[in-house]
Amino acid sequence: MEAGSSKRPGGRSARVRDAVRQATLAELAEHGYAQLTVERVAERSGVHKTTVYRRWGSVEGLISDALELAKEEPWPIPDTGTVQGDLRGVVQLVRSGFADPELGPVSSAFVAAAMQSPEAARALHEFFVARHEQSAEVVRRAVARGELPDVVDVREVIRVAVAPVYYRLFVAHEPVSEQDADRAADAALAAARAGVL
Amino acid sequence: MEAGSSKRPGGRSARVRDAVRQATLAELAEHGYAQLTVERVAERSGVHKTTVYRRWGSVEGLISDALELAKEEPWPIPDTGTVQGDLRGVVQLVRSGFADPELGPVSSAFVAAAMQSPEAARALHEFFVARHEQSAEVVRRAVARGELPDVVDVREVIRVAVAPVYYRLFVAHEPVSEQDADRAADAALAAARAGVL
DNA sequence: CTCCAATCGCAACTGGTGTAGCTTTAGCCT
DNA sequence: AGGCTAAAGCTACACCAGTTGCGATTGGAG
Numbered sequence: 001m002e003a004g005s006s007k008r009p010g011g012r013s014a015r016v017r018d019a020v021r022q023a024t025l026a027e028l029a030e031h032g033y034a035q036l037t038v039e040r041v042a043e044r045s046g047v048h049k050t051t052v053y054r055r056w057g058s059v060e061g062l063i064s065d066a067l068e069l070a071k072e073e074p075w076p077i078p079d080t081g082t083v084q085g086d087l088r089g090v091v092q093l094v095r096s097g098f099a100d101p102e103l104g105p106v107s108s109a110f111v112a113a114a115m116q117s118p119e120a121a122r123a124l125h126e127f128f129v130a131r132h133e134q135s136a137e138v139v140r141r142a143v144a145r146g147e148l149p150d151v152v153d154v155r156e157v158i159r160v161a162v163a164p165v166y167y168r169l170f171v172a173h174e175p176v177s178e179q180d181a182d183r184a185a186d187a188a189l190a191a192a193r194a195g196v197l
Numbered sequence: 198m199e200a201g202s203s204k205r206p207g208g209r210s211a212r213v214r215d216a217v218r219q220a221t222l223a224e225l226a227e228h229g230y231a232q233l234t235v236e237r238v239a240e241r242s243g244v245h246k247t248t249v250y251r252r253w254g255s256v257e258g259l260i261s262d263a264l265e266l267a268k269e270e271p272w273p274i275p276d277t278g279t280v281q282g283d284l285r286g287v288v289q290l291v292r293s294g295f296a297d298p299e300l301g302p303v304s305s306a307f308v309a310a311a312m313q314s315p316e317a318a319r320a321l322h323e324f325f326v327a328r329h330e331q332s333a334e335v336v337r338r339a340v341a342r343g344e345l346p347d348v349v350d351v352r353e354v355i356r357v358a359v360a361p362v363y364y365r366l367f368v369a370h371e372p373v374s375e376q377d378a379d380r381a382a383d384a385a386l387a388a389a390r391a392g393v394l
Numbered sequence: 395c396t397c398c399a400a401t402c403g404c405a406a407c408t409g410g411t412g413t414a415g416c417t418t419t420a421g422c423c424t
Numbered sequence: 425a426g427g428c429t430a431a432a433g434c435t436a437c438a439c440c441a442g443t444t445g446c447g448a449t450t451g452g453a454g
Contacts, residue, residue: 034313111312112309112313115230116230116231128371156380160360160361160381162364163360164357164360170308170367171311171363172326173319183393187394190388190390191383191385196384197384
């Protein structure tokens with residue numbers, strides 16, 4: 001919790017913080033959330049175990065901290081000229097992110113951690129609020145172009161579009177093909193065109 | 198793992214198995230997945246700790262076993278006469294299940310456990326395959342009645358309908374209102390009507 | 395340049411999860 | 425009924441995540 005607003009932002013504390021964050025992401029990418037332990041992160045970062053426990057508290061704390069970072073950096077909203085292209089692009093971005101052998105385990109860890117720790121859940125919620133807001137731009141553009149009727153909730157279109165991908169991955173535990181992703185985007189689009197969103 | 202096909206199905210083994218299963222569900226309902234431990238289940242069931250470890254192996258094993266049970270019992274597919282009523286009914290069933298103070302934690306535990314243990318993931322996958330198959334009946338009826346055009350994949354309609362509920366609950370960690378659930382069902386219906394599923 | 399408060403490193407300790415080896419119980423078969 | 429064997433019970437303990445108390449170090453204010 002609030003490991004970024006120390007009283008000594010410019011010295012050893014900062015180095016320690018960065019080392020731990022980097023070690024956390026590396027461990028996550030290599031061994032996944034299930035294997036993630038404070039001791040491994042401490043050893044890998046060269047920071048003492050006690051220090052990590054004091055500043056981050058637990059594995060969930062490490063994840064939450066990493067999430068704060070991830071929330072900051074924006075992601076590339078597609079601009080293909082058509083709603084269908086844009087929406088498909090957004091959903092494919094999600095799909096490919098989890099399929100990536102390096103990013104996948106890290107992103108999955110965020111979802112897993114949020115299911116066990118209220119702290120991580122809050123952080124992940126904030127993350128998705130930001131994501132929805134950014135992604136909804138493709139819907140707003142479509143409405144402005146006259147491609148879609150007035151949409152009640154632009155963020156809902158995004159949710160409906162990406163939800164099937166997450167559902168397959170984390171709930172039903174089914175594989176997600178590119179066709180599946182496109183179909184999910186098309187379904188959300190059809191619903192928006194029909195005026196139900 | 199296969200705790201149901203013992204060589205002595207009718208005696209003490211069966212009693213032990215039932216006691217442990219019941220204790221698992223009770224613990225899950227009261228304290229949730231995060232607090233679930235083999236020792237508590239053992240103590241509550243009156244079965245010795247080592248016995249539980251031998252037959253179920255771990256917390257994930259207990260969950261997987263409970264899932265096998267849950268998969269068996271069928272659930273009430275709505276039959277309101279219209280696709281919209283039926284689909285909304287299915288999604289509301291999901292929503293209310295997780296909102297229920299007794300069933301909610303147990304169901305959530307299944308999802309959480311599946312994210313950490315491949316064994317539980319497989320069990321949950323099987324569970325959802327069965328659920329999709331059963332729920333898809335409402336779509337088949339609609340096609341037979343001529344309410345929907347020929348649908349390529351009836352199960353996909355179900356997936357798209359329920360996905361937003363799960364997405365809100367377990368990924369974005371947003372509240373899910375009854376309106377949200379209805380809207381998700383309507384969106385899937387619109388997509389099916391448009392012929393994208 | 396000096397001091398001091400914050401932070402980190404260290405080693406010993408605690409508590410609880412999971413295991414090993416053995417004994418006892420109870421279901422099933424003749 | 426009586427024995428045979430699978431399965432449950434029991435004790436002890438090994439192991440590791442997380443804690444604690446204290447001394448060492450560092451960075452910045454004056």
